[in-house]
Amino acid sequence: MIQTVRGTRDILPEDMPLWRRVEDVAREAFRRYGFSEIRTPIFEKTELFARGVGEATDIVHKEMYTFIDRARADSEGESLTLRPENTASVVRAYIQHKIFADKSPGELTRLYYIGPMFRRERPQAGRYRQFYQIGAEVMGSSDDPAIEAEVIEMLEWFLKELKITGTTLLINSVGEPASRAAYLEKLREAIKPNLDRLCADCHHRYETNALRVFDCKIESCQAVIASLPVITDSLDEASREHFGKFKAHLDARGIAYKVNPRMVRGLDYYTRTAFEIVGNDKLGAQNTLVGGGRYDGLSETIGGPPTKGFGFAFGLDRMVMSLPEDEAGRLRAADAPDVFIVFLGEAARDHAFNVARDLRAAGIAVAMEFEDRKMKKAMTAAAKSRARYALIIGDDEVASGKYGLKNLTAGEQESLTLDEVIAKLS
Numbered sequence: 245m246i247q248t249v250r251g252t253r254d255i256l257p258e259d260m261p262l263w264r265r266v267e268d269v270a271r272e273a274f275r276r277y278g279f280s281e282i283r284t285p286i287f288e289k290t291e292l293f294a295r296g297v298g299e300a301t302d303i304v305h306k307e308m309y310t311f312i313d314r315a316r317a318d319s320e321g322e323s324l325t326l327r328p329e330n331t332a333s334v335v336r337a338y339i340q341h342k343i344f345a346d347k348s349p350g351e352l353t354r355l356y357y358i359g360p361m362f363r364r365e366r367p368q369a370g371r372y373r374q375f376y377q378i379g380a381e382v383m384g385s386s387d388d389p390a391i392e393a394e395v396i397e398m399l400e401w402f403l404k405e406l407k408i409t410g411t412t413l414l415i416n417s418v419g420e421p422a423s424r425a426a427y428l429e430k431l432r433e434a435i436k437p438n439l440d441r442l443c444a445d446c447h448h449r450y451e452t453n454a455l456r457v458f459d460c461k462i463e464s465c466q467a468v469i470a471s472l473p474v475i476t477d478s479l480d481e482a483s484r485e486h487f488g489k490f491k492a493h494l495d496a497r498g499i500a501y502k503v504n505p506r507m508v509r510g511l512d513y514y515t516r517t518a519f520e521i522v523g524n525d526k527l528g529a530q531n532t533l534v535g536g537g538r539y540d541g542l543s544e545t546i547g548g549p550p551t552k553g554f555g556f557a558f559g560l561d562r563m564v565m566s567l568p569e570d571e572a573g574r575l576r577a578a579d580a581p582d583v584f585i586v587f588l589g590e591a592a593r594d595h596a597f598n599v600a601r602d603l604r605a606a607g608i609a610v611a612m613e614f615e616d617r618k619m620k621k622a623m624t625a626a627a628k629s630r631a632r633y634a635l636i637i638g639d640d641e642v643a644s645g646k647y648g649l650k651n652l653t654a655g656e657q658e659s660l661t662l663d664e665v666i667a668k669l670s
Contacts, residue, residue: 262576266563288332385550392493393497399534416505436450487517507519582610593614635665636649
């Protein structure tokens with residue numbers, strides 16, 4: 245038997261109501277806050293991620309699915325990559341299609357996306373090699389920290405609407421790339437005598453971008469990481485002021501947060517504000533629900549005009565896992581058919597087709613099978629369908645024009661005309 249590839253999954257019908265709920269609430273949040281949807285290809289030129297995300301990041305260094313596309317037999321082909329994240333793709337589209345061209349000074353572009361991403365990584369709770377993300381980007385000429393606070397306010401509403409509680413907002417500032425050099429030198433000096441206590445990946449990070457050492461999740465490295473100097477002690481004045489205003493905007497909105505000076509996120513394009521929302525115990529040690537930050541300069545890195553940017557992304561798998569059990573049960577129950585038609589005999593079967601059509605035309609969800617069964621087996625099938633009601637049609641019901649409508653939860657049954665059934669179920 246052929247099964248799914250290790251680290252991937254099928255999303256089965258019983259789980260789809262939960263996924264749709266997360267997507268629907270996200271779309272409503274984006275509508276309320278003025279975002280428009282964009283869809284980008286699932287593969288891009290490898291150069292986009294190497295330049296945009298960063299050669300030294302774990303994503304580019306060891307997680308991307310990259311292949312050579314030989315479109316013609318006489319072609320050497322070009323290197324393509326299944327997208328490991330979507331910010332770089334959205335910024336590429338923003339540049340390529342000149343989405344900024346008709347904007348007035350100070351006007352922002354707000355875009356969101358929903359779709360699959362791909363990373364060749366170690367499978368863990370809520371994390372797969374093909375995974376699904378929802379994210380949003382705000383781009384334009386302004387880096388006002390109020391933009392960041394408004395986006396986080398939107399996320400607060402989103403989580404509250406999903407009834408996901410017990411989350412914590414973690415924030416930090418990673419400063420400006422231009423003024424980060426002195427801190428990176430100080431960081432390398434602190435790491436060097438401790439290299440023998442760090443993992444092989446941290447050795448690579450030390451050589452390419454020492455800031456990435458803070459990304460390490462290996463337990464044996466944590467004691468060294470905890471002793472390293474933090475970037476918030478070395479911020480340039482402009483970044484320090486920006487971070488202070490950002491915190492003031494969060495305070496004004498009543499949004500609670502904790503400053504985590506060792507949080508740098510896993511992508512090279514971040515500048516100044518970085519944030520994570522960490523969640524409940526269902527996710528285990530890897531409990532980040534939402535992550536994002538400011539990425540001023542990413543547009544220029546991939547050949548576009550000077551642009552300020554701020555955004556976030558979250559994995560649908562983890563968000564679905566974080567839904568409360570009672571909410572998940574309610575969503576699954578709401579996705580069941582309204583009524584399951586039970587017919588007894590050939591004449592009743594033909595009549596049931598017409599009844600089903602009329603019920604569906606009235607907006608009622610109907611399930612039925614096509615095999616004639618004994619009453620007990622037919623009612624077992626009705627219960628298995630999770631329908632709220634069973635509509636029983638036999639020869640007597642066809643003759644009288646009244647059908648038995650049985651509440652499958654309460655067990656009560658009444659005799660009703662089709663119009664009465666429609667009125668009750670609508």
